[in-house]
Amino acid sequence: MALNERLYVVAYDISDRRRWQRVFNIMKGYGAWLQLSVFQCRLTPRRRxxxxxxxxxxxxxxxxxxxxxxxxxADKVELKVESLGKTFQKLERKPHII
Structure with a gap:
């Protein structure tokens, strides 16, 4: 587990559908999709x-x-999230094979 990972929330407002799709695809490689334009990410400084x-x-x-x-x-943040509707899932550290 990377000791220097930090937890980020990335939210975006993109005015063009194609650019929105491009940003969405970029973000899928860095974190977990929470809502339409919101991702939760665990990143090292380099990946950020x-x-x-x-x-x-x-x-x-x-x-x-x-x-x-x-x-x-990332390992010290105690998320306090109130979620209405669908269940919110905290992003856990998992190995990624590249």
Missing amino acids: VEMAMKLEQAIHHGDDHVLILDLGP
């Missing part, structure tokens, strides 16, 4: 920078908006 660079290239800066919320060290 990599994700931000890909998002920077995918969006139109005058039309689109991406928020990256740093919640703190």
Whole structure:
């Protein structure tokens, strides 16, 4: 388990359907999809920078908006989430084979 992972919530508002799909596909590689334009991510500093660079290239800066919320060290954050409707699942660390 990476000791330097941090927990992030990434939310975005993309004005064009194709760019939205591009951003969605980028985000699927970095975290768990929570809602329409919201992802929960556990990232090392390197992966966070990599994700931000890909998002920077995918969006139109005058039309689109991406928020990256740093919640703190992934193994120390005690999430307090109130979920109405569908069940919220905390993102657990799992190995990824590349």
